[in-house]
Amino acid sequence: MATINFEEYKAQVQQAIELRIKKGLLSDPEGFILIDGFVNIQFQKEMGGAFVIGGPTIPAVAVVGKSSGLVYTFALKALLPNIQI
Numbered sequence: 001m002a003t004i005n006f007e008e009y010k011a012q013v014q015q016a017i018e019l020r021i022k023k024g025l026l027s028d029p030e031g032f033i034l035i036d037g038f039v040n041i042q043f044q045k046e047m048g049g050a051f052v053i054g055g056p057t058i059p060a061v062a063v064v065g066k067s068s069g070l071v072y073t074f075a076l077k078a079l080l081p082n083i084q085i
Contacts, residue, residue, distance in 0.1 A: 002084055002085070004038075004083070004084075004085060006036065006037050006038055009080065009083065010034075010036075012079075012080055013034070013061050013076075013079055013080065014034060016074075016079040016080060017032070017034065017061075017063055017074065017079065020074075026063075026065075026072050028065030028066055028067055028068050028070070029067055030065070030066035030067035031065075031066050032063040032064065032065055032066065032072075033063060033064045033066060034061070034062075034063050035061065035062040035063065035064065038059055038060065038061060038076065039059075039060045039061060039062050039073060040057035040058070040059060040060070041057060041058040041060050041073065042055060042056070042057050043055075043056055043057070043058065044056075058075050059075070059076040059077070059085050060073045060074055060075050060076055061073070061074050061076055061079065062074070
C-alpha cells in the first residue's frame with residue numbers, strides 16, 4: 001500500500017464532505033471541524049478478551065460538529081473513489 005499524505009487530499013476531502021452537508025446527510029447549527037488527518041477504523045471477525053493490534057482497517061476521515069460534539073466518520077474510498085490506497 002502506498003503512503004498518502006493528508007494535506008495532499010485535504011481540499012478534495014473538504015469538498016466531498018461539504019457536498020454531503022448540502023444534501024442534508026449531516027447537520028450541526030454551528031458547522032463542522034475537519035479532523036486534520038486520517039483515521040483507521042479497525043474491524044475484526046471475532047470478539048474476545050484480547051485487544052488485537054494490526055489487522056484490517058477502514059481508512060477514513062472525520063468531522064466534529066461544533067455545537068453537538070458528534071463525530072462523523074467517512075470511509076475515505078467513499079469520499080474519494082479514485083484515491084489509490
